[in-house]
Amino acid sequence: MSTIIEQPRYSCALSAQQTVLAIPRAHPILHSGPGCSEQSTTFQVTEGGLQGEGYTGGPHISCTNSSQKEIIFGGVEKLKDTISGALKIIDCDLFVVLTGCTADIVGDDTVSVAMDYAEEGYPVVGVETAGFKGNSYYGYSEVVKAIIEQYVGDVTPKVRKGVVNVFSIVPYQNPFWKGDLQEIKRILEKLGLEVNILFGVESKGVSEWKDIPNAQFNLLLSPWVGKDIVELLQQKYGTPYLQLPFVPVGAESTSAFLRQVGEFAGLDKNHVENVIADFEEVYYSYYNTLSGFIETYREEFAWDYFTVADSNYALGASVFLTNELGMSPKGIYITDDAKKSYQEEIIQQFLKQNEIFKDKVIFENDGGLLQSDIRSKLGENREDRELILGSTWEKFLARETENYYTSLSVPLTQDYVINTSYAGYRGGLTLIKEITRDIFR
Numbered sequence: 001m002s003t004i005i006e007q008p009r010y011s012c013a014l015s016a017q018q019t020v021l022a023i024p025r026a027h028p029i030l031h032s033g034p035g036c037s038e039q040s041t042t043f044q045v046t047e048g049g050l051q052g053e054g055y056t057g058g059p060h061i062s063c064t065n066s067s068q069k070e071i072i073f074g075g076v077e078k079l080k081d082t083i084s085g086a087l088k089i090i091d092c093d094l095f096v097v098l099t100g101c102t103a104d105i106v107g108d109d110t111v112s113v114a115m116d117y118a119e120e121g122y123p124v125v126g127v128e129t130a131g132f133k134g135n136s137y138y139g140y141s142e143v144v145k146a147i148i149e150q151y152v153g154d155v156t157p158k159v160r161k162g163v164v165n166v167f168s169i170v171p172y173q174n175p176f177w178k179g180d181l182q183e184i185k186r187i188l189e190k191l192g193l194e195v196n197i198l199f200g201v202e203s204k205g206v207s208e209w210k211d212i213p214n215a216q217f218n219l220l221l222s223p224w225v226g227k228d229i230v231e232l233l234q235q236k237y238g239t240p241y242l243q244l245p246f247v248p249v250g251a252e253s254t255s256a257f258l259r260q261v262g263e264f265a266g267l268d269k270n271h272v273e274n275v276i277a278d279f280e281e282v283y284y285s286y287y288n289t290l291s292g293f294i295e296t297y298r299e300e301f302a303w304d305y306f307t308v309a310d311s312n313y314a315l316g317a318s319v320f321l322t323n324e325l326g327m328s329p330k331g332i333y334i335t336d337d338a339k340k341s342y343q344e345e346i347i348q349q350f351l352k353q354n355e356i357f358k359d360k361v362i363f364e365n366d367g368g369l370l371q372s373d374i375r376s377k378l379g380e381n382r383e384d385r386e387l388i389l390g391s392t393w394e395k396f397l398a399r400e401t402e403n404y405y406t407s408l409s410v411p412l413t414q415d416y417v418i419n420t421s422y423a424g425y426r427g428g429l430t431l432i433k434e435i436t437r438d439i440f441r
Contacts, residue, residue: 007367007393009310009335009410010173012131015040016139017061020096021054022171023198024205027092030063031079031110032100036131037061044136047392048410049175049417055092062086066102076108083113087122093206094151096143097126104130118150123206125150137225137310137336140170144229147209148236157213157237162265164188165196165212165239167229168221168247174313175412179421180247184221187254187424190275191262213237217264221247223311223349224342245349246315250324250428251283253316283425290432294325300385300439302404304328306374308390309409310336311346313422314361317389317408319353320428330377330386332361333370335409367393378403387435404438406431 014036017028030037041058045051053060062085064078079097086095097114114126127146129139144167166184169177178200185197196208196215218230218241230241242264248254255276262272294301305327307318311334321327338346343363350357364370371393378386378401388398389408392415398405407415408422421427 005366006369007371007391009365009367009391010135010137010337011040011043013129013134013136013139013142014098014100014131015044015136015173016127016129016143017041017098018044018057018136018172019140019143019170019199020094020098021057022177022200023094023209024201024203025055025092026094026096026206027056027086027090028061029083029086029095029097030061030100031075031082031097031103031108032063032066033102034063034065034067036100037063043411044172047413048172049407049412049415051172051175051178051417056090060090062090064103066100075103075106076113079103079108079110079113083117083124087117087124093123094147094209095122095124096147097124098129098139098143099127101130101132104128104133115150123151135337136173137170140173141226141228144226145232148212148229148232151206152209152212154236155213157239159216159239160194160214161216162192163194163196163211163215164261164265165198165215165218165233166221167198167218167226169312170225170310171199173410174310175407175410175415175417176420176422178417179419180423180427182419183421183424183426184247187258187279188219188261190279191258191265191267191272193261193265213239215239217242219261220244221312223315223346224338225310225312225336245346246312246319247423249316249320249422249424249431251280251287251425252324253319254424254428255280279425283429286429287432290429290436293436294432297436297439302327302385302387302435304330304379304384305387305389306331306333306377306394307408308333308335308370308388308394310334311338311342312336313408315346315349315353317422317431318350318357320431322354322356324428325432327387329357329360331374332357333373333390334361334363335365335370337365338363367391371397375401387438404435406434406438 020028111126117124220243223245248257
């Protein structure tokens, strides 16, 4: 039975329009009612840290704006007109047709229409992304798999040693995705790898997607989102994959991450250790400065914290706060609606990092319920402030209860995200800075 939740932390599958827009020079074409695209844009762009429209996003997204006529008589012809118009006037390298609820309910065969254009030589892909089929995480996976199946296609891999495809953060669903992918690519390239990052300003666009079959291996930085993608690539092209459960934050996790990648890629261990040593030398020079600040203001610092985020970031950020900063978790709230089959695996990943996480992990995507639980666990002594990491809703809670706050997840309606990153060595320092800034606020 369906239930109504308060303060949802994701949108519907049609929000995969943002996944398309995260690929340089890719354009979404929606077969949906008017307003669907605007709602997705509002939640993931405007309320996701004002991330900007992108190359052809916002009001430039093509849409059939299906009305009652299309619902009664079908909207295939209108869809064809919309695709043809987009191909004529929009300068893009890839067009991805997405369906809304109305199109899938009435049974318009959108995928077949897209494939007809592809057979004529146009770079068009079709995906069924009706909102009732799943959330934005589901839409992301469906779009990526459709591009692989329909656009990259059945090719014979020409494997090049050292090439890696990275699958990790869901663009826009994670407000810091641009900066995170930049940092992930930066540290992997320092190892000597050639990185297909696939999304964002560091991506070369469709040429990277066409290069996917030629990778030595695929890298998945996620406990569950994207696992179906790397499994598809293993089946389709025979490409092995390395799955690590979260995006690393700070020196300890990032250095461990580089060692695992280096071993899997067959890189020289001495080379890997030299790269790590260079990174850590810079990192700890800054870290020592920050630790001096924390020591000076240790009476004002928050040593207990709550995390509200999807499973990837909840893991990465919490492990950093506990293992590297010595903070204690009072509640880890995972909001990405992970299937029950994955929930136990996620809990085990927490416990693998530190036994202190036992009984602290809660799977809850209802903002009202999780905030009620946070209230019940907040200390009564207002002199000992605690830290709440999460969305703008958690910011309101932190201010009301006179506790500290740091942005970590959507929606972010009072933050402007440009290239902020919490990933890697640089991201760990940024997260410490953001936490300590609230002491002065």
